[in-house]
Structures are given as structure tokens and as C-alpha cells.
Amino acid sequence: MNNSTENLQKEIIRSSGVNPKKCMRCGKCSATCPAYDEMEYHPHQFVYMVENGDIQPLLESKSLFQCLTCFACIERCPRGVEPAKLVEAVRLAVIRKQGANHLKADDIPALLDEDMPQQAIVSALRKYSK
Amino acid sequence: MQKVTCDTLVAKACELLENGTVDRVLGWKNGEFVYDVTPALFTTVDDIKSEFVFNDFCGANFSKYLIEETRKTESKVLVFLKPCDTYSFNQLLTEHRFDREKVYALGIPCEGMADITKVKAAAGDGITAIKAEGENLVISTLYDEDKTVACADMLAERCMVCKSKKHVAYDELLGEDGDVIDSNRFDEVEKLEAMTEDERFAFWQNELSRCIRCNACRDVCPACTCEKCVFDNPESSVANKAISDSFEEKMFHIIRAFHVAGRCTDCGECSRVCPQNIPLHLLNRKFIKDINSFYGEYQAGAEAGSRAPLVDYTTEDIEPTDAVLKGASDNA
């Protein structure tokens, strides 16, 4: 692991407040995840990869933005690991790197259509407006 | 100025004595001077009517007297308890130090007691009379014209930072009950904690070196009720009744404070009676403050039968090393 990855790993662990070492690899997070099939890295893999400093693939992964932030994995995890917070932290790292905000409140009306669930907008704002 | 008058107390005491509820009354009477009111035991209505007093100098906490008093006879004794006294009363009950059945506890409200050193500083020597008038005290002296001072300015330190106007134990209450007060009684302790070790040592060296080992603090303390005090017991290996050197006082005061730690209700009697004006309450309050911060809020005597922090534990308690760091802000 090089220095910048290590720093990134530390930063993600710090900002998420998650201790990936608590994970006992039961996979209940991934069993719970409603967006499982959309993600190339699944919640349990997120935890494992962050723990191992395997950050780069996560940064480049589209899974990051497929996570619904529904927090089901947090709710169900028997060890209190909170994988969604890790996903969120990685996402934040990506967004910080990109610098600019992707979604502004003003843009929202144009994006709305009747089929769009409320929760999707809320989580989109949470995802893109950091 | 006290809300409850001496006459009310006298009437109540006489009533209880006459109807046979009690056969003795623990109360106050004048000492040599008007301000050195002393505890007294009354057995007749006549004595009460002629000698009983209640004023701003009735600071004495009677709880401790109940230990000996309840051992004397099978009948009941009447005791007047100010809010802070009720905490000592409960604490002694927790420690099974007297028989509750033999006491008739009359809760009385307290507006705070005066500190005679403050009065003397304001009015000078030769005080012949002190009268309460409204919110003021009118002081007559041998040498000067009468002086009027505000009661509030004469309050004893312990009353200025009064922790509770609530009676936690009584059989009957005169007047209305008050509330537990969010007091700032730990401010002085915090100031000391903010000093350096050297400054603190200098402070206590100055204070404790004045100790004359008169043992008044121990004798008045409602938590120091041992059948035999370790300092009086030649078998204890620490017995020492006389002033010897600067260490001896520390040994005495540290051990005394430790023995009452978790049991001290912060009634402040130790500092009141100290003839050398050593702020002994700052030792006890340090333990109370540490106990609150290490193990959660605990007020000795608030509840009869509660488990004192030093005879209790949790598996997650703070380590001594961390405790020392937490206990003094200069260590941070």
C-alpha cells in the first residue's frame, strides 16, 4: 500500500467512523442489500476492501452511486459495522476529488417526473451535493 | 432572615413535648455571645420557652447527636433539621447509625446561615446584639452605633453555594419544601485544579500548616461517627492526637477526607467550626467532584439506603492513572 492510498484509507475510516475490523464476514449486509445486483462491489466487499486498503477500485466503481443509502445493511449488521457509512465515505472522497458539485437544488425540478420516488431525490441530493 | 420564626419552633416543640410524642428536644440556645449559638438538649417546656433560640447563627447540624441520643432511652427525641441536615440524617440512617423509630424529625426551611467572621468584619468587635429586620441584620456593638448589613452579604460560604433547599427526610415539615439547587459549589475546586502541582502544593501547605489538630472538624463531622477514631486508637498505627509537623496534618486530613469520601454530604460543618479557617470543605468537595465525574452523579444522603460509590464498582471504571489526569486540568 503506498502512502496516498494509506492516507485515503485512514481518511475514509475516520470520516465514516466505521471500524472495518469488527466485520466477521457473515455477509448479512450483502444479503440485505436491495441494490445488490446493480453493484459490482457489494457491501461486504466494501468493508473488506477498505480494511485491506484496496481503495482505488472502489473509487472507480459505479457501485458507489448505485447504493441507495437505504441503511438496511447498517440496520441488520450483527457486529455494528455500518457498511453504508463506508460507502458514503468513499463516495465523499470521490466527490471531493472532483471538486464541483454535480447536483444543485435548482436543477431538481427539471429532473423530476411522476415516477421518480421521493426517496431517490433525497438520496440523490445526499449523494451529489457534498 | 429566616422564614420560620423562633416562636413557631418553640410552639411546635412545646406541643410535641406536652402531647408526649417526644420527651427531649434537640435545639439551639445562646452561648456566651449572641452569635455563638450552641446545640442544647431540652427536656421541659419551661426551658424551651426561656432558652430556645432560632436565628441566622443556628448552623449546627444535629444529625450526629442522634447517635448518642437514641441510645439513651426508648422514647423519642425531637430534632430540627434544615435541608442540608436531612442529607446527613439519611446518610447516618444508611449506615445504621441510629434508630429511626426513636426520632421525630421536624424539617424546617433555611434561608442560609450567617458567617460570624463576615459579621465581625462588617461591624467590628464587641458585638452585643444582632437583630434580623427584613432582609437585613442590625448589629449593635459596645463601641459603635448600630450597623445595618444585608443578610445576603453575611451568608456563610456553604450557604452561598447551597446545594439543596429540599428536605430528603422528615416526619413533619414546617413551611414549604424547596428544591435541589444547581449550585456552583465546585468552582473553588476547579480553580485549584487549574493550578500547577507546585501552586497547589503551596496553597495547601499554607492552609494545612495552620492546623492545630484541635480535631473540631472530626468531632463535628456527621460522617466521622466511628465508635473509635483511628487517630485515637493506638492499635491503628496512625494514632496521633497532637500537632507534630507539616506532614502529620496532611496525613490526618487526607485520611479523614478519604474515610468520609462517598459518605460526606457536603454539609460544610468542618469548615464552619475550624478555628483556623482552613477551607476543609475543599478536600471533601474534591472527592465529591471526582466521584461525580468518574462514576456518575452521586449525592450522599439524598436517598437512605443508597450504595456509596466506594463500596460499589462497575467493570468499566476509570483507571487510576486516567483518573489523576481527569481530576486536574493542569494535567490535560
Add this chain to the structure above:
Amino acid sequence: MQINGEFQPKIVAFCCNWCSYAGADLAGNNRLAYPENVKIIKVPCSCRVNPMFILRAFQRGADGVILCGCHPGDCHYTSGNYYTRRRMALLFSMLNYLGIEKERTRVEWVSAAEGAKFAQTMNEFTEAVAALGENKRLEDLRCKK
């Protein structure tokens, strides 16, 4: 005490019989050196140590007092060291409040298997106390020769 012009602190170590005294024995078995300054007093449990013993040691000229017991949760008497932990937390905080250097008092949990920890603790503690110099704040001059 001075030896060859160098200050040698007097250190009293109270060790519980079941863990720490055995830990000290193990340090001996493994020939793990620590300073001669440390003298051990055996007590059945760390909870036998009365604050009076500690003050007495300082009074009689000890420069540092260390108390060793089983790790919390491992007490031979199930809960003795929990009481010790509370008592010493309060006592040491009080001593520091009176201006006694906090480095002069210490509680350390040493198991019967931790010979190395015992030796290391004694090395560190002696060094820390030596750096402070003589205990003048709690000594009783009558007890000095």
C-alpha cells in the same frame, strides 16, 4: 538516598499474592532485571492496601509507591481489584490535588504471566520517580535519619 552521588529513590511495591507477586516471581525466573530500589510487600489482594499504608510509606521516606494487582476481571477474589481501582483513582487524584507529583503513585495490573511487564513497569516507574528527585512533599522529617 544517594549512592555515588546519584539519587536512588526508595520504591515500595504492593503486590497481590495471586497475580502480581507471581508476575514478579516470573520476572525473577526469567532473570529480567529491574532496579534494586523496588521492594515488594505481599498482600493477599490489591484491595487489602489501605490508603494509610501508602501515606505511611511516603511519610517514612518512600519516594514512590506502586500498587500491582490482577487485571480487572481476573481478581482471585472476583471483585477486589475493582474496589482498588476506585479507591486509588480517588486517592491519587486527591494526592495530586494537594500538589503531590502524580508520577509518584501508580496502579498497574500485572498478571502471573506478565513477568516482562512487571520488570518493565518497575524500570519505568523507578526512572520516573528518580527524575522527580526526593519526596519532600509528603515526608515526615522526624523519620529521616
Add this chain to the structure above:
Amino acid sequence: MQRIGVFVCWCGSNIAGTVDVQAVSDALQNEPGVVFSTNYQYMCSQAGQDIIKNAIAEHKLTGIVVCSCSPRMHEATFRKTAAAAGLNPYMVEIANIREQCSWVHKDMPTGTEKAIILGKAAVAKVNLNAPLKPGESPVTKRALVIGGGIAGIQTALDIAEAGFPVDIVEKKPTIGGKMAQLDKTFPTLDCAACILTPKMVDVAQNENIRIFSYSEVEEVGGFVGNFDVKIRKKARFVNEDICTGCGICTEKCPQKKVPNEFNLGMDNRRAIYIPFAQAVPKVATIDADYCTMLKTGKCGVCSKVCTAGAIDYTQKDEIIEEKYGAIVAATGFNPISMDKFDEYAYNQSKDVITSLEFERLTNAAGPSAGKLVRPSDGKHPHTIVFVQCVGSRCAACAEKGKEYCSKICCMYTAKHAMLTRDKYPDTDVYVFYIDVRTPGKAFDEFYRRAVEEYGVHYIKGMVGKVSPEGDKLMVQASDLLANKQLHIEADLVVLAAAIEPDKSARPLATQLTASMDTNDFFTEAHPKLRPVESPTAGVFLSGTCQGPKDIPETVSQASAAAAKVIGLLAKDKLTGNPCVAASDELMCNVCSSCERVCPYGAITYVDKEFRMPDRTTRVRRVASVNEAVCQGCGACTVACPSGAMDLKGFATKQIIAEVDAICR
């Protein structure tokens, strides 16, 4: 004044290499009380011990100090030597100048100086030693076993076999416990009833065993060898001595809608019932919560049909008082509640069941007569999903699950899966696991047979969600090795619920002054060396009340506890450790601080008469230490503000003398 002899050991060169032993014996010669001082190559040798014995006789020594190796090594040796020479063994003190001096220091002058100081401390202490005699107390030769499951049964049988009377207190109407509810047992697949019920019969027939069924421990007093116990025998409204267990009442009782706890509420029983056919004692019990007669005074059918006339609606709870020498806790376990596991739909669907319910479903005496059917519609399930670690190894929420591994689930799930596949080969069986833990004789082989011979699908991963859809259960789970999320349409879901100690254990522990861990399992006196004893003398632990266990482990621990009990009851008298606390009654304040810190409940209060200076008598309560129970930790001595409590052998004066000697 003592006459002290000092004996400095060279330990070959172990001590003499770093310590000038002659200088040590010379220096200690001048200490107060010392009348004789010498040194020798090996004090622990026969010749060395003879030196000590001779010196005791010749110099009329009243105390001795041996400067040698650690007291942990040879204190017992030298105490015996002293005793052989007629000296009280507790007049011996050891100065540890090997482990804590010569072995850790290199320099001869400083090593010698330290050895002298350690010797002085020991001399100072022995000057204040007093002869100690271990206390003795008699032993009541009867044992109490609390809990009548397989653990309690085995313990009671073993104690009874050794010839001691035993009482079993069981809160349910019958003994048998959880094992009686099981169908088969792993890894041998014996039928549980076939191996348990003969033992239950043995218990009933053993003359040394009394069973107090439908009873609970009400109060425990006393101490090791002499416990006083009050047992509440709850009213069962049936005279046990007369009832023949014919069961007619249980067929005629008109109140048919009582959930049957033996089948975990999956079917109903009557208000008067016998839990199961092989119950011991086989007598009926009326459930007062449901009995119409007891509730309204109208009915009385059971009384009419009982030919023996055993029904007694006026029966009251009875308190039995008995003395015991030893008490065994065997309170067992229960599966945890599944209420918090919404994700598994336990409360939503009848077809999501716990493993214990599965046992009843497959048991021939169970609600479906042993046919594996869905509780909802009685149909045969074709796809069964077993979920492991439901609430075990759960650190996230203390209210939901337990942090520990429940230990038995991996094996019983393998058993369930295997038996299902054996009996119903058309069934698909999935087991979702985190780890398969099979440490035990023939355990892993058993699990592998489930996979290899019986074709059970073991999938590493957890089930995340079970949602009832129509008459199916949609199971969403992860397959970690295939890195897939699975969706299985199941007919039955079986949850391996974590196990927890029975709720009665916590109040019982308080009564016994036995300690518990944060999970409410009883704590053992030493996790490795004394695993079946509680830290409280005379209280022993049997079975799952101490930690999760399977049947063979439970039975071995039960027998081990019995062996410890037999060892205790075989003694006529108990000798204690004489280094115990003692209270100076004159100084005692009765503040109860000592009582509150005592881990053993060794301190009680007694009324004591005191002669007053004016020749009157005053009665005052004072603390009194039970020497048989006190273990001598000394916690009370510091809690006591007046110094009334002291510890023999480690008295305040003695320790202060040591402090002084070291700091001199």
C-alpha cells in the same frame, strides 16, 4: 517479645552468587526480636530443615524468618518444618531474596543491601505475627441441585450414587428440561428420550433423591457446608402422593385452549395436564391461570373423574426448609426471543420457526406426531432454509442478540438438515452459515456427512431478509463464495436462535452470592482450573448455566460438579484458611460498608451485649465474619473507616511494620 530465628538460604549459588548471605545473616542478627541467625546452602533440604527444627528447640524460637526463594515455592515446606518442631506454622515468614532479589539484580553490594532490607521487613512482620488456627465447621451431608434438566439429573444421580442424599428443585411440573423436548441427539443420532427418560426414572427411584417439582428456591442463607434453604413448593392443586398419573383428568378437562409450552405453543393442552408421557413425577398439575374451577368456582370436572381423589382445589404454596452442605446451580438455558428479528418475519409467518420448534415438529410425540409439516397449512415443505447464528455473535445490539457463540447450533442444524434429507429426500435443504464450528469428537465428520452424503446445500453467507409472499417465504441471502445474492423460494425457514441463561439464574445468583458475567452466565472460580465451582465456596455449577454446552459436555460437567460436591460432603469438618478477616466488635460502627464489599457474603450482623462503664448492658449490632466463608481478600479492612476490620496474617500493624522496615 518474640524469639525469632533467621535462616538465610544460599540456594547453591542462586542466591549466594549475588547476595552476601553471611552479611545478611549477620545484619539480621541485630534486628529486634532476633535471637538466632544463620545461613546454609540449601534450607529446603532435609539437612536445612533439621537446622531450623533444632534451632526452634534449642533457642525456644517463637517465630522464624526464612530468607530464600519465593513463598510460592517453599512457604508450605517451611510451615510444615515449623509445625514438626512444635511451632505454629503461621509464625513463619519468608523473605523472597531469590526471585525478587538475586535473580533480578547483578551487583553484589546493592543486592545484599536489598536482601537485608527484605529480611528486616520479614522480621518486623513476624514480630507481630500471632499463632493462627484454621477454623472448623461441620458439614451437612445433603446436597441441593437447582434445576432438573440433564445437568441437574446427572449431578444428582452421581451424588446419590456416592451415598449422599440430594434434593432436586425444578420449577416446571416435571424434570427433564430441554433435553426432553429434543428428538435426536448429535452426532450419534440417538433418540433423546431413549437416553434421557431412563435417567429420569433412575432419579425417581433412587432412595437418596427427593424431587421438588413445580418448586423454586425462595431464600438461601448460611455458607459452605451449612446452607439454610427455603424452597417454595407451588400449589399444583393435585395431591402428589395420591395421583397415579392415569391422565383421565387431562382428557376430560373442558378447558382445551391452553398453549402447550412443552410443544412451544404449537398445539394446545388442557388446564390440568401432565407435560409429557414420561414426566417425572408423573402427576397432574392444574394451571391456575386457565382452570375454570379456580377462576370462577364452577366446573370441578377433574375432581369428579379422579378415582384416586387426588384433586385439591384448596392447596396452597408450601415452604420447605432444609439444610444443605453444598448447592449446585443447574438452571439451564432458553432460546432467545425472536421478537427483534423482524427481517426474518418470525412473528409474521407461522412457517418461520426456531430450531427448538423444529425439534418438536420432527418428534413423534410432537404436535404433528413426527411428520415434518408446515405449521401454517400442514403441508409438507419442499424447500427448507436453515439460518445459523440468529442472535449469536451479535455485537451490534445487546437487546437483539448475544455477543457469544451459542456453540450448539452448527451441530444441531447439521443434524436437522441431515435427518430431513434422510426422511424426505425430495426436500431441498439450504444452510446459511458464517462459519461452521465443529470442534468435538466426530463432529466435523458428522457435518461433512450432511454435505457429502445427504446433499445439504451449505452456503457461506447470511440471510438478509425473509418475506412471506402467498404461501411461500422469499428468502434473500448472500452467497459470499460465489459473490452472488440468492433469492430462494422456501416453504419453511428454521432459525438457529441464540441461547441465553434461564431468567431465574440472575435472582438465584444474588441469593447464592455467586457472581455472574455480563451475559448472566455463572462465573466459575477459575476459568481453567476450577471450572465447575463458583467463587462462592460450596456453590457448584453444572451445565449451561455456566456457558453454552452440548449434551456430552453438560453431562461431563455435571459429573465433575458432583465429584466436587462428593468431595465436600465426604468431609466431616471443613478447615478454612486462617488468614481471614476479624472484626473488633467494640470499634464496629455497623455502617455495613464491609458487608457491601464482601464478595462472599461472609459478613453478617449480630446483636451483641456490651457492658457499659456504668455497669449497664447495652445491646448493639456489630459485624461478624463467618470464618468458613471468608476467603481473606481484605476488601472489608479498607472499607471499614474505624479500622474495626482487620485481616489475620496480613494485619494493618504487620503491613505498616513492613512498610516502615523498608523505608527505614
